[in-house]
Amino acid sequence: MAKLKWGMIGGGEGSQIGPAHRLGSGLDGLFEFTAGALDHRPDAGRAYGQQLGLAADRAYGDWQEMLAGEKNRDDRIDLVTVATPNSTHFEITKRFLESGFHVLCEKPLTITVEEAEEIVTIAKNANRICAVNYGYSGYSLVRHMRAMVARGDLGKIRLVKAEFAHGHHADAADADNPRVRWRYDPAQAGVSAQFADCGIHALHMASFVLNQEVTRLSADTVSCIESRELEDDAMVNFRMDGGAVGRLWTSSIAIGRQHGLTLQVFGEKGGLRWAQEQPNQLYWMPLGERLQTIERGEAGLSPEADRSSRVTIGHAEGMPLAFANIYSDLSEAIHARKDNRPMDPAANLYPRAEDGLRSMAAIAAVAKSGKADGAWVDARPPMFR
Ligand code: NAI
Structure with a gap:
């Protein structure tokens, strides 16, 4: 399977959950880290993105710049992870879904029930995957x-x-x-x-x-x-x-x-x-x-x-591997849509916006x-x- 292109918002240097997403998404070689707006401080985000191997023009200063930059590219990202503080999840997830991106949002999905209902509806209308990272279900x-x-x-x-x-x-x-x-x-x-x-x-x-x-x-x-x-x-x-x-x-x-x-x-x-x-x-x-x-x-x-x-049995398996299973499910879900085929039922377990x-x-x-x-x-x- 061709590698999918993956982007991340939040998860900058020193963040708690950023490294688990980078490990989880990259572990099986299913996703390639391609774009990011990693920090609330634009310069720090750009610098850290490039340090992690992003091309200079895809290490963005903020998520608005990333949305504008990715939206019209032929090789745009296939999935974006939103790993910013809770109060920003709604707006970022909504705007990326509306622009046709698949999203994996950190929990809690939003701050209010009304916002979460809006996200479920937008994802459905746009026919985009909106997953929520209940990573331990992996x-x-x-x-x-x-x-x-x-x-x-x-x-x-x-x-x-x-x-x-x-x-x-x-x-x-x-x-x-x-x-x-x-x-x-x-x-x-x-x-x-x-x-x-x-x-x-x-x-x-x-x-x-x-x-x-x-x-x-x-x-x-x-x-x-x-x-x-x-x-x-x-x-x-x-x-x-x-x-x-x-x-x-x-x-x-x-x-x-x-x-x-x-x-x-x-x-x-x-x-x-x-x-x-x-x-x-x-x-x-x-x-x-x-x-x-x-x-x-x-x-x-x-x-x-x-x-x-x-x-194999008896060896330790860590928490990023549970996150890796969420990414592995999402890779299968995105490829199945691209290939217009049903997805592997054993992979159809990633937590949804409805969750x-x-x-x-x-x-x-x-x-x-x-x-x-x-x-x-x-x-x-x-x-x-
Ligand atoms: P943190 O405070 O350690 O890191 C947040 C990162 O986001 C920082 O790098 C910060 O610069 C960046 N950031 C903040 N605003 C931004 C913006 N507007 N644009 C781009 N980057 C921005 O936070 P932590 O603990 O990593 O949590 C992030 C999210 O992950 C939270 O929603 C939290 O609930 C969730 N989380 C989920 C876990 C899970 O098991 N699924 C475990 C821990 C956190």
């Missing part, structure tokens, strides 16, 4: 969990329990540090802090693995550090359209927890447990039998799991329920009710 064994649930290994799913709890904002003395403070300020972060930052990863993973969508939820949101306006901890009870009961805990004050993304699924015939900090093992407990460890890369896994595993929209609706519902003492509220986006 892990091989997460995809295997989904396949096990789909083929009925667990029977009807009764309960899903998701967690994304870390302790990196637990220091009250550091709460005023500007790098931390903005996250809990409604003017900059919107209606939610910890749930919007981490909780939506866990909620998306629950939906992805079960292939069920959240319908309603009840949230207990608290600011354990009292000076914070937005929550640093939330416990969310939810219900799903396939009948599953959901429980989700997310926190940024859980001292001793590092990344803390875990998923447990309990069905009529068995239970599964997976944790991102040990991504190569999946624990499977069939009813009435012994606990079994499923290893990434072992024989007899699902096609979805095989397609998203690169190193980003559902997260925005869940964020709005968590904020509303949290303020109403945990009242149950509709968690579906208006356009999907």
Whole structure:
């Protein structure tokens, strides 16, 4: 397959997530880093882009210049990743979709539900791919969990329990540090802090693995550090359209927890447990039998799991490889469109703008329920009710 041309907005020098995208997109040789507007400081962005190997005329100063520069080129980029701060996602994603580019946007897709609905509609009308980077859904064994649930290994799913709890904002003395403070300020972060930052990863993973969508939820949101306006901890009870009961805990004050993304699924015939900090093992407990460890890369896994595993069993596989699986899915999706053929079903797993929209609706519902003492509220986006 010919290499696709890839561009990036944000992800400049020293950014948290830029390197994972560059590694993930380049890993399989499917995408070639061709254009970028990498930094909010134009000169720094141009210089860093060229340092990373971009041609001088495609290392842009800002995203508007990049859009104008790429739009009319015959060899324009096939996919652009938006990895800028949250408040800029909507405008950049909208403008690139409208100009006919496929987009992979970082989470959260937007700041409001209305903006996310607009993105879903624009992508649909323009017939462009708009993906959202719930990158952890790229892990091989997460995809295997989904396949096990789909083929009925667990029977009807009764309960899903998701967690994304870390302790990196637990220091009250550091709460005023500007790098931390903005996250809990409604003017900059919107209606939610910890749930919007981490909780939506866990909620998306629950939906992805079960292939069920959240319908309603009840949230207990608290600011354990009292000076914070937005929550640093939330416990969310939810219900799903396939009948599953959901429980989700997310926190940024859980001292001793590092990344803390875990998923447990309990069905009529068995239970599964997976944790991102040990991504190569999946624990499977069939009813009435012994606990079994499923290893990434072992024989007899699902096609979805095989397609998203690169190193042989027993070797470590890292987080950028999960992102690489999102890029690998997108490469297959873009090539299938170019060749006018159906795409490989084992690759048809990348998170969509619709998933980003559902997260925005869940964020709005968590904020509303949290303020109403945990009242149950509709968690579906208006356009999907
Ligand atoms: P960061 O603050 O470390 O880096 C942001 C980068 O974007 C900087 O290089 C900055 O100069 C650049 N930038 C800012 N405004 C820009 C603009 N208008 N045009 C071009 N470049 C601009 O932020 P971080 O942590 O890398 O987060 C970026 C996004 O990625 C956020 O939306 C965040 O929620 C998301 N993220 C997603 C993760 C995931 O697992 N999917 C993990 C971490 C972050």
